[in-house]
Amino acid sequence: xxxxxxxxLAVWKFxxxxxxxxxxxxxxxxxxxxxxxxxxxxxxxxxxxxxQGSYDISIVEGSITTAHDAERIRDVxxxxxxxxxxxxxxxxxxxxxxxxxxxxxxxxxxxxASPDYISTLSTSTPISAHVPVDxxxxxxxxxxxxxxxxxxxxxxxxxxxxxAHSVCVECKRRGTVCVMVAHGTLCLGPxxxxxxxxxxxxxxxxxxxxxxxxxxxxxxxxxxRMAALGSEEVDLVRVYRTFNAGAGxxxxxxEAHLPQGPDG
Amino acid sequence: MSEPGERxxxxxxxxxxxxxxxxxxxxxxxxxxGRTVAEVKLRIYEPPRFFEALLRGRAFTEAPDIxxxxxxxxxVAYQMSSVRAMEDACGVAIDSGPLRDLRRLLYCGEWIExxxxxxxxxxxxxxxxxxxxxxxxxxxxxxxxxxxxMKKAGNAVMALVGGREVxxxxxxxxxxxxxxxxxxxxxLVEPLERARETALATVRWAATLPFPDVECAPELVALSxxxxxxxxxxxxxxxxxxxxxxxxxxxxxxxxxxxHSNALHARIRERGTYLTGPLARYALASQALRPLALxxxxxxxxGPVCRNPFQSIVVRSVELVQACDEALxxxxxxxxxxxxxxxxxxxxxxxxxxxxAPRGLLYHRYEIDEDxxxxxxxxxxxxxxxxxxxxxxxxxxxERGLDLPDEQLSLxxxxxxxxxxxxxxxxxxxxxxxxxRG
Numbered sequence: 001x002x003x004x005x006x007x008x009l010a011v012w013k014f015x016x017x018x019x020x021x022x023x024x025x026x027x028x029x030x031x032x033x034x035x036x037x038x039x040x041x042x043x044x045x046x047x048x049x050x051x052q053g054s055y056d057i058s059i060v061e062g063s064i065t066t067a068h069d070a071e072r073i074r075d076v077x078x079x080x081x082x083x084x085x086x087x088x089x090x091x092x093x094x095x096x097x098x099x100x101x102x103x104x105x106x107x108x109x110x111x112x113a114s115p116d117y118i119s120t121l122s123t124s125t126p127i128s129a130h131v132p133v134d135x136x137x138x139x140x141x142x143x144x145x146x147x148x149x150x151x152x153x154x155x156x157x158x159x160x161x162x163x164a165h166s167v168c169v170e171c172k173r174r175g176t177v178c179v180m181v182a183h184g185t186l187c188l189g190p191x192x193x194x195x196x197x198x199x200x201x202x203x204x205x206x207x208x209x210x211x212x213x214x215x216x217x218x219x220x221x222x223x224x225r226m227a228a229l230g231s232e233e234v235d236l237v238r239v240y241r242t243f244n245a246g247a248g249x250x251x252x253x254x255e256a257h258l259p260q261g262p263d264g
Numbered sequence: 265m266s267e268p269g270e271r272x273x274x275x276x277x278x279x280x281x282x283x284x285x286x287x288x289x290x291x292x293x294x295x296x297x298g299r300t301v302a303e304v305k306l307r308i309y310e311p312p313r314f315f316e317a318l319l320r321g322r323a324f325t326e327a328p329d330i331x332x333x334x335x336x337x338x339x340v341a342y343q344m345s346s347v348r349a350m351e352d353a354c355g356v357a358i359d360s361g362p363l364r365d366l367r368r369l370l371y372c373g374e375w376i377e378x379x380x381x382x383x384x385x386x387x388x389x390x391x392x393x394x395x396x397x398x399x400x401x402x403x404x405x406x407x408x409x410x411x412x413x414m415k416k417a418g419n420a421v422m423a424l425v426g427g428r429e430v431x432x433x434x435x436x437x438x439x440x441x442x443x444x445x446x447x448x449x450x451x452l453v454e455p456l457e458r459a460r461e462t463a464l465a466t467v468r469w470a471a472t473l474p475f476p477d478v479e480c481a482p483e484l485v486a487l488s489x490x491x492x493x494x495x496x497x498x499x500x501x502x503x504x505x506x507x508x509x510x511x512x513x514x515x516x517x518x519x520x521x522x523x524h525s526n527a528l529h530a531r532i533r534e535r536g537t538y539l540t541g542p543l544a545r546y547a548l549a550s551q552a553l554r555p556l557a558l559x560x561x562x563x564x565x566x567g568p569v570c571r572n573p574f575q576s577i578v579v580r581s582v583e584l585v586q587a588c589d590e591a592l593x594x595x596x597x598x599x600x601x602x603x604x605x606x607x608x609x610x611x612x613x614x615x616x617x618x619x620x621a622p623r624g625l626l627y628h629r630y631e632i633d634e635d636x637x638x639x640x641x642x643x644x645x646x647x648x649x650x651x652x653x654x655x656x657x658x659x660x661x662x663e664r665g666l667d668l669p670d671e672q673l674s675l676x677x678x679x680x681x682x683x684x685x686x687x688x689x690x691x692x693x694x695x696x697x698x699x700x701r702g
Contacts, residue, residue, distance in 0.1 A: 015311040018287050019336020019430040025385065026429055028416040032408065035398045046385060047396025048284035048678075065311045095333050096313040120312055141336060141430040199427045203434045204604070205441040208329065210431070238323060243333065 007056035007155060010042035012076050014062025014069050015096055015124060020087035021045055021061050023144040030148055037155070054079040057154055059147075063089040063124045065096060070121075070130055077131035082154050085127045086147060088140035092212055093246030095140075097124040100246060126246065135160060138193045140210040140243035146195055163194050164215040167207050170198035179206055184229050188239065191217035191249070212244035219253035233257045274298045278662070278674045283681060285386040285396060287337045288688025292677055294662050304659045306651055306681060310688050319641040324350050324610055324632045325437050331628070331643065332431045337381070337687055340374040340426065341621030343435040344496055345628040345643075350437045352511075353615025353632050354608045359497065362601040363439040365594050366425060370432065371495050371619070372591040373421025376459060377429065378622035379580045379587070380418060382685045383466065384411025387577050390679040391473040407469075410462050414584065417459035421452055421591060439605030449595045456595075460588035464560055467581040471564035478660065479571040482537040482653045484544035487620055493552045493586055494545055496619050501548060503569075504535060510618035513627050519644065530649040539653040540624030540646050541684060542579040543570055554593075557586040573657055573683035580685075610636030621646050623685045647686045654684050 011021050025031065025046060034040075041051035058080035064070050077083055088094050100123045127133055137150055146162055153160035163169075167189035171178065179185040179201045187206030189198065193214045200207045213219075223236055231239070240254035271277075276296040283290045289310040295303040315334055322330065327346040332339035344367060351358060358364050384407070385397040394400040401408040419429040425444060426432025434440050485506060487498035501507045508516055519528040532538050547569040550558065561582045570579055612634040618627045624646025631640040661680045665673045 013289060015313060017333050017336040017339075019333075019339070022287075022336045022381075022430060025381065026415075026419060028412040028419070031412065032398070032401055032405070035401070040398055043396075044282055044284045045287065046285065047389075047398060049395030049399060050284075065313075069311065094313075095315075095318065095330060098318040099314060102317070140333065141428075196428070200433050200441075203427050203440075203442040205433065205436075208433075235323075238326065242326075242330070 006037065006039045008041040008051065009038045009151070010055040010058045010076075010080070011040075011045070012042075012058060012060045012062075013045070014060065014073065014090070014127070015065040016062030016087065016089040016094065018045065018061070019141040020090075020139075021059070023086075023142055023147055024059075027144050027148060034148075034151070038151075055081070057082045057084065057151065059151075060085045060090050060127055061087055063093045063096060063126060064130055065121050065124045067121060073127055073130050082134045083127075083131070084135045084137065084150060084154070085133050086137045086139075086142050088138065088210065088212060088243040089124075090127045091136045091138055091247070092244040093124040093126050095243050095245070097246035098241060099124055101241070124246065137162065138211045139195050143195050143197070165194050166190055166214045166217070167192045167194055167196070167198050167201075167211070170194050170196070171201050174198050174202060176201045179204065180225070180229075186226050186229060186231060186235075186239065188222070190222050191219050191253075208242060209240070209250065210243050212247045213249035217249050219249055220256070223253060223257065233259065276670075278670055278677060280674060280678055283678060285389070285682060286686050286688055287335070288686075290681075290686065290688045292658070292681060294658065294677060296662070296666070299666055301659050301662050304655050304662065306655050306658065306686075308647075308651075308688055316641045316643060319630075319638050322638050324353070324630070324636040324638055327628075327630065327638065327641075328435050328437065329431075329433075334643070334645070335687055336430050337378055338374060338621045338623070338626075339431045340371055340422065340435070341619060341626050342628075343432065344371060344619045345617040345626045346630075347435060347437050348497060348617030348619060349615040349628040349630050350617075350632070351608060351615070352617060353613040353630060354437075354610055355613075356438065356606060356608050358439065358606065362443070362599055363604075363606070364496070365598060366440060366443060366601075368496050369591055369594045369598075370422060370425040370435070372587040372594070373418045373425065375495070375587040375622050376418025376584060376591070377415055377422060378418075379584050380411050380415035382622075383470070383577055383580055383584070384408060384415070386685070387580075387682055390682060391577070410465070414459045414462045414466070417452075417455040417588070420455055424448065424452060436605055438608040439601075439603075441604060443601050443604040445600050446598055449598060452595060453592065456588050456592050460556075460585060460592065463581060463584035463588050464556075466584060467560040467564050467578065470578045470581045473577065475572060475574045477572070478574065478664070480539065480543075480573050480653065480657055480660075481571075482539040482656065483532060483535060484547045485532075485538045485540050485625060485649075486544040486548045487618060487625065488548065489552070491552065493549050493554070493590070494620050498618075500618060500625070502532075502538065503547060504532075504538075506532065510616040510627065513616065513618065513629070513644070514642075517627075517644070517649075519648065528644075528648050529651050530644060531652060537652040537656055538649065539684075540649050542576050542583055543573065544624070545620060546570060546579045546582065553582070553586055554589045556589050557582050560585050573680065576683050576685075610634065621687075623647065623687055624650055645687070647688060650684050650686065654681055654686065657683070
């Protein structure tokens, strides 16, 4: 009897830092085993050998910032049975989504002497704004163990075990003393999606929200608490406007603290 | 990923639209008119992400976390150049003591991780004739596995000192959020000792690879840190007589915006192309290598200067020995500091920071307001500094390879680019390779 066909995996990059796809190469103990089980059919960072056609699982890193990329993601979707987005760029637009709040022409002229050579959209948007996505894995960067879980789950055709609760739960499980309660340190843990293992509080700093909003976060209550601890409005805008600035709950929370213009 | 060569009359084009085994998105384009190389372009088409613009209005303390996101391969380099620049602006210098040692330890972790990745997964397949490390592993599993083990040791350093491998969370202006105890560092010793042995074996193995007999010409630029191999601080020096403080970078280095690239091209004012990275560091500072690394270099047949970009794999391996050995020395001498950071109070000023990313010099400059708000930011990554040198290398490789069939010439061109470990995501400011033969 012939062996079952190995499923094919493709890894795609859009606007990003490469860190999330590097997480796959950072699976030093599992990478070769994974390559035995799956056919890595398209992964330019790792190999110049590419298989054209369609793929069982596509892993997508990065956000959409050019008209060409908006077309390219539709092509990737049409050739992928399962499409999984990884990281804050792909799931929320990334740090480059800060342009969504500013003037992209001004941004271009700050960085480049000849802005005419640059073609870019005025926004950085998540993949889900362009095509249907089967699973989103949060994080800036993602947790490589979670990535393995997500790939493994799709190979086994089961639901990935990725919890949507807050970082607070991870602190409790880890036995870390609450940095906000004990030291008055500003912390986004109460509204941030779990997955990192509550790293920052374990290193005596507050969570800065790199895993994006948890399911149904109470940002208003947290903002009030941070204000009571001394945060000014500008701090509250900044704290929600980092790597997941484009995620709905963080975007709304930041806008609640913008200075009111002369027209109210 | 090569496209077949195109010919129209006397014009021959060699192009690769999506360069593989580099970090980020770039392409190559070479156009030949008869036997004359008419045009060579390393195109960076990675979409721009405008970091310098989005840093304006942010707090000076946010720079290490934000700029880390420029590059997932060398986030520590961004963190280190940014904290140096902010401390410089605020009149603070962490030039010695346990906080500096911890920074060097973290940086050694990144060098080990990044160099292992490049040597074994991106560069070695070129010499052994494979599309990538996974394909190479089918016949040389033990080689790939030893590379992965070494990479893992580097990542372990980053995860312990920095909190995680990609975008570490423990770095701040003034030092760290939490300094590890001596006991916490001890689990790193055994994997680093093994990695050091593997690195020595890597130097011996890399020296046996077949290298074309070529030399590159550009001025070599690296940091100079008396008594130490340059990593985290120093003056900027060259073999052409440059010797400047990081604060004078703008006076001597100009960046130009060219049409084919989203990366700005840097050159030394009035002299032109220069090269940063392992070849430059080795040529300018090999006397500062630790004895183990220097002996390994000599045994591998490296002279005091190596200008063959293909042999950069040997130099990178020597730097792996250096980084493992230095990391072990730091751990051995480490005493936990009294405080994990020194206080840094903002003031209205301009600050400069330059450090050695695995692939070359990384310069940051910030202007901050009295309350610490960033007013202006300038970041010059290694790949935009090396881009002209890479294009000059490409031109030389094509001129020597005119009689090669397109496919071989294209492969040789791609290898020429990978020799320099370009990081396209870094070149924010930002790479594609196409060959046009006419």
